[in-house]
Amino acid sequence: KAGVTQTPRYLIKTRGQQVTLSCSPISGHRSVSWYQQTPGQGLQFLFEYFSETQRNKGNFPGRFSGRQFSNSRSEMNVSTLELGDSALYLCASSPEAGGGGAFFGQGTRLTVV
Amino acid sequence: AQSVTQLGSHVSVSEGALVLLRCNYSSSVPPYLFWYVQYPNQGLQLLLKYTSAATLVKGINGFEAEFKKSETSFHLTKPSAHMSDAAEYFCAVSEGNRGSTLGRLYFGRGTQLTVWP
Numbered sequence: 191k192a193g194v195t196q197t198p199r200y201l202i203k204t205r206g207q208q209v210t211l212s213c214s215p216i217s218g219h220r221s222v223s224w225y226q227q228t229p230g231q232g233l234q235f236l237f238e239y240f241s242e243t244q245r246n247k248g249n250f251p252g253r254f255s256g257r258q259f260s261n262s263r264s265e266m267n268v269s270t271l272e273l274g275d276s277a278l279y280l281c282a283s284s285p286e287a288g289g290g291g292a293f294f295g296q297g298t299r300l301t302v303v
Numbered sequence: 304a305q306s307v308t309q310l311g312s313h314v315s316v317s318e319g320a321l322v323l324l325r326c327n328y329s330s331s332v333p334p335y336l337f338w339y340v341q342y343p344n345q346g347l348q349l350l351l352k353y354t355s356a357a358t359l360v361k362g363i364n365g366f367e368a369e370f371k372k373s374e375t376s377f378h379l380t381k382p383s384a385h386m387s388d389a390a391e392y393f394c395a396v397s398e399g400n401r402g403s404t405l406g407r408l409y410f411g412r413g414t415q416l417t418v419w420p
Contacts, residue, residue, distance in 0.1 A: 194346075221405060233393065233410040246407050280346055284405040291337055292405055294346040 192217065194295035196281050202301045208269040211298045215262050215283030221245075222264040223292060224256060227278040236279075239264055268300075276302045305330045307394050309411035317419045322366075322381040324414045326394030329375060335405070336377045337395045338368055341413075347393065353377060364388070389418045 195214040203209050215222050223246075224236040235248040239258035256266040262283075268275055278299050282292035310325040328334060335354050339347040351362025358370045368379045377394060394411040 196346075223405070223408070225408075232412050233408075235407045235409075238405075238407065248407065282347075282408075290405070291335075291349050291352045292408060293349060294339075296346045299344075 194281055194283050194293055196279075196295035196298050198298060199296060200299045200301075202303060203271050204303055205271055205273060207271050208267065209271060209300060210265055210267045211279055211281075211300075213264045213266075213281030213283075213295060215264070215281075216293055219283035219285055219293070220262050221284040222258055222262060223282045223284070224264070224266050225280045225282065226250075227280060227297070228276075233280075236266065271302045273302050276300060305334070305396050305398060305409045307396050307409050307411040309392075309394050309414050311414055312412065313415045313417065315417040315419060316384045318386055319383050322379070322384045322388065322416065324379040324392050324394075324416065326368075326377045326379065326411060327375055328377060328394070328396045330396055330398060332398050335397045336368075336370060337397075337408070338362065338366070338377075338379050339393045339395060341391045341393065343390075350379070350392075384416075384418045386418050386420065389416055391415050 197212045221240045223238040226234045237256050238246040242258045253269045258264045278297045280297045282294045284292045306329045308327045337352045338350040341347050351360045353360050353370045361367045366381045391413045393413050395408045397406050397408050
């Protein structure tokens with residue numbers, strides 16, 4: 191079974207631009223979550239989607255948004271990029287029952303210059 | 304609100320020695336608990352999970368963890384360290400969305416494990 195696939199792996203953007211990251215979950219998983227990882231703040235929850243609906247949202251500004259498609263694939267968008275948005279963005283998929291755990295992709299390393 | 308505390312941001316052991324990585328959590332309801340490992344420039348790999356079944360949980364690569372409700376702990380152990388175990392380890396907790404989705408994971412700050420030859 192293929193794992194969680196995130197594209198692209200690496201991205202360099204300029205301040206003020208916007209960026210879209212993509213995530214394909216494990217086949218059969220309908221729940222997708224996004225996390226931001228930085229050396230200073232650690233792993234922080236962005237949002238969780240299930241059946242195209244946002245179920246939970248973390249404490250991030252409105253510049254961070256996401257969506258999920260009918261095939262469970264998800265995208266997250268960051269508008270008006272700031273230097274502090276430089277981070278590893280991780281996507282995770284989960285089976286429908288919560289205790290199954292979250293399975294993470296390799297991440298997208300975003301650098302804002 | 305939930306939180307996770309990992310005692311010791313860095314742990315060093317010799318190859319063949321016991322590995323003990325500590326994790327304490329706070330949760331208002333019976334939690335789901337997880338340990339993840341992260342190698343450089345990689346995502347997180349699930350090592351093991353506790354979901355209210357057996358309190359001693361066995362995971363991959365010889366790791367195990369014991370859920371102790373009275374101590375609100377979920378420490379990770381491995382009897383004999385291997386060089387390939389050198390990585391960063393994260394403890395995480397979730398209350399789940401009452402039987403449906405996993406919900407938000409709360410992570411500790413991580414423990415960097417170094418294994419000396």
